[in-house]
Amino acid sequence: MSQFFEIHPDNPQPRLINQAVAIVRQGGVLVYPTDSGYAIGCLVGDKGAMEQICRIRKIEKEHNFTLVCRDLSELSFYARVENSVFRLMKNNTPGAYTFILRATKEVPKRLQNPKRKTIGLRVPDHAISLALLEALGEPLMSCSLILPGEEEAEYDPQLIRQRLEKQVNLIIDGGVLDPRPTTVIDLYDETPIIVRQGAGDVRPFE
Numbered sequence: 756m757s758q759f760f761e762i763h764p765d766n767p768q769p770r771l772i773n774q775a776v777a778i779v780r781q782g783g784v785l786v787y788p789t790d791s792g793y794a795i796g797c798l799v800g801d802k803g804a805m806e807q808i809c810r811i812r813k814i815e816k817e818h819n820f821t822l823v824c825r826d827l828s829e830l831s832f833y834a835r836v837e838n839s840v841f842r843l844m845k846n847n848t849p850g851a852y853t854f855i856l857r858a859t860k861e862v863p864k865r866l867q868n869p870k871r872k873t874i875g876l877r878v879p880d881h882a883i884s885l886a887l888l889e890a891l892g893e894p895l896m897s898c899s900l901i902l903p904g905e906e907e908a909e910y911d912p913q914l915i916r917q918r919l920e921k922q923v924n925l926i927i928d929g930g931v932l933d934p935r936p937t938t939v940i941d942l943y944d945e946t947p948i949i950v951r952q953g954a955g956d957v958r959p960f961e
Contacts, residue, residue: 757920761928764788767886776890778925784808786886786900786915788929789823789879791851791937791954792908793915795923796823796897800863805896811922815904820866821853821875823897825888832893833862834876840942845960849880851954855941866896873943883929899936910934 760771784804796812797804799822809818822833827845830836833953834856834928836844844854844865858867858874867874876894879885888895899908902918909915912928919926938955941948947960 756915757923758925759916759920759928760886760925762883764929765882765901767883769886769890772883772886775887775925775927779891779895783924784811784922785925786909786919786923787884787927787929788881788883788912788932789851790849790881791879791899792910792932792934793900793912794823794884794895794897794908795900796895799866799894799896801896801933802863802865807922808898811919812898814898814899818898819855819868819873819875821877821897822862822866822894823884824876824878824894825885826878830876830892831859833859834874837941837945839945842948844942847955847959848878849885850878851880851935851937852936853877853939855939855943855950857943871943875939879936881929883910883927901936907934908936909956920933 762771784807786795795808853875855873858872862874901908910932936953938953939950940960941950949957
């Protein structure tokens with residue numbers, strides 16, 4: 756049975772944030788709110804938790820995973836970017852974007868696209884997400900909580916609880932959210948390619 760924390764979406768309670776981080780550090784899988792529906796995540800280096808996420812979502816290990824970061828200070832550790840690309844990202848974060856970038860050797864191979872050696876990276880514009888990441892001190896390995904048979908990320912924490920309370924370690928209730936996914940921008944080369952148009956405005960990248 757998972758734990759269920761009701762956390763204020765604008766002023767997250769530090770006590771609950773710290774408890775959530777402790778669960779993640781112990782190998783837990785958590786469901787948490789972002790600026791584009793709910794996401795499911797775990798520690799970057801936790802292979803067992805990642806496999807648990809793959810089972811829940813029924814995805815292959817070749818799926819494009821995303822590192823969710825508190826800001827771009829961790830970018831150079833996990834991805835290789837040109838200065839022009841960095842400026843473009845900096846001007847549009849935090850926000851509902853996922854950027855596809857060339858991964859560094861610090862990214863576990865199981866998280867990289869097997870052919871292109873890329874990784875997704877994003878900085879969400881959501882107080883709970885940012886509080887979690889600040890307290891954790893490192894990115895979360897995440898993907899949108901799109902359950903088998905569904906096309907959009909889950910957005911209602913009570914429905915998530917009904918479906919997943921025996922499959923994850925923690926569900927954070929941050930209210931009912933906008934289910935639109937992130938806008939995905941491929942920055943593998945310096946010219947941005949819009950892979951998916953979602954909640955983020957595509958105009959800065961056209």
